[in-house]
Amino acid sequence: MPRSIPDFNNVFIQQLPADNEQANYCRQVMSAAYSFVSPKQTAEPQLIATTSSLVEALGLKQLTESEFATVFTGNELLAGMQPYAMCYGGHQFGHWAGQLGDGRAINLGQVASKTLGLQTLQLKGAGPTPYSRQADGFAVLRSSIREFLCSEAMYHLGIPTTRALSLCLTGDKVVRDMFYDGHPKEEFGAVVCRVSASFLRFGSFQLPAQRGDVGLLRQLVNFSIAQDFPQLGPPSKETYLKWFDEICQRTCQLVIHWMRVGFVHGVLNTDNMSIIGETIDYGPYGWIDNFDLSWTPNTTDAQGKRYCFGAQPEIAQWNLFQLANAIYPLIDEAEPLNQLLSNFAEIYQSQWRDMMKDKLGFEQLREPDGELFVRLEQLLTTGNIDMTIFYRLLAGYNDEVIDNKVHFNSCFYQIQQNTEGFWRSFDSWLADYCQRLKQNVSDDNDRAKKMNQVNPKFVLRNYLAQQAIDKAELGDYSMIKQLQIVLASPYQEHSEFEHFAAKRPDWAKNKAGCSMLSCSS
Secondary structure, three states, rough: OOOOOOOOOOOHHOOOOEEOOOOOOOOOOOOOOOEOOOOOOOOEEEEEEEEEEHHHHHHOOOOOOHHHHHHOOOOOOOOOOEEEEEEEEEOOOOOOEEEOOOEEEEEEEEEEOOOOEEEEEEEOOOOOOOOOOOOOOOHHHHHHHHHHHHHHHHHOOOEEEEEEEEEEEEEEEEEOOOOOOOOOOOEEEEEEEEEOOOOOOOHHHHHHOOOOOOHHHHHHHHHHHHHHHHHOOOOOHHOOOOOOOHHHHHHHHHHHHHHHEEEOOOOHHHOOOOOOOEEEEOOOEEOEEEEOOOOOOOHHHHHOOOOOOOHHHHHHHHHHHHHHHHHHHHHOHHHHHHHHHHHHHHHHHHHHHHHHHHOOOOOOOOOOOOOHHHHHHHHHHHHHEEHHHHHHHOOOOOOOOOOOHOOHHHHEHHHOOHHHHHHHHHHHHHHHHHHHHHOOOHHHHHHHHHOOOOOOOOOHHHHHHHHHHHHHHOOOOOOOHHHHHOOOOOOOOOOHHHHHHHOHHHHOOOOOOOOEEEEOO
């Protein structure tokens, strides 16, 4: 096997303190950013899919398919790989959970890519670590497919995200109780290789702060600034505040993107929040079909709806507040942190209005537009309207359309249930919309092109992911390949894949994997 590729530069383990204990067993890890740990050997590695652009960018093209599967299930290491699992804590569903850490993630090392910069390669599902607690450290095929496809779907939608290099079967079986209802079963084991410039989370800083380990806290913040925010300058109180401000800005932009395309993360615990503002940890996520601000894809959150679609901005600010508490010992002054947190809501509202302006094809934001935005959300909700399809149809709408109901027919889930009052409100909104469009300078064709650059034709709808999973569990990976193609250019038409743009079918409304998901993987 080639041993000289790629070029590893493992600054994380070179510059931060390691766990002194070498044995791999569950424990509290103190005064350390990570623990050295080896992936578990698998029975029969098999490569299912790769992201070819990442393979090339990371210098991995020389590996054969079998070599690739062997390395990226953890069975063999390339020269320069030094596997480790990261130590962090976090708030889960609003409660401090203490030490969490990489319970089923093992970092292979950091690759120096000429085009991407320094990137960490991380296996998800490669076996137990000191942070696995009561879990086995493995992952199953269904969740691995969802992570692989969604990571790349988000990237091509223009949303900051961890990437997915590869998807492999392990040849082992993993026992899971999918809905925690006392019905465990064997499933296919799988491993995804994730890629990011940084896997540091809010919880990475919370844990040492909770433990009063200010020295480690400072080391981690200084490392984060040097590696991912070098433009901020050398460490100082002023730099720490700039660092936190940058995190607030990136987090805000990230949530705006989620709201733009209808993505619901599902588990916005502080240990699932990236310090560099990427979408991370694709567990029970979901995509809005019919517009519903209260919808959550997570069965664990079905009652409280803490992480539902419409709550994501508020939760992001709450999580930033927890990060501010964590770094307070480095600032020793509450007011500047509070000011940055207060700014978040104002900045979010401003960016949300700008985002809605672009979705609706307005060239300039005007004061009365806010009412138009709110009225539209109310109509999308009460009319049981598919968000993704509606905006694509709106791009082709103008005041020459004769029948609004016919033009927008395909985006309604239960069109016959809408009342006369709804249709009056719907027609009224469209009339006001057309009147507002007269303030544009460009014509309808230019407007449609611009709208279709921010409103995707294709998203990874839950039922599509489940269909791909169902086929893959029978050994058919063709739909994974097809979805890779169409999700790589989600704003284009793809006439040959038009069926992937269809709204959720009736059979999928309450089907497991299509409507709600658990954290089981």
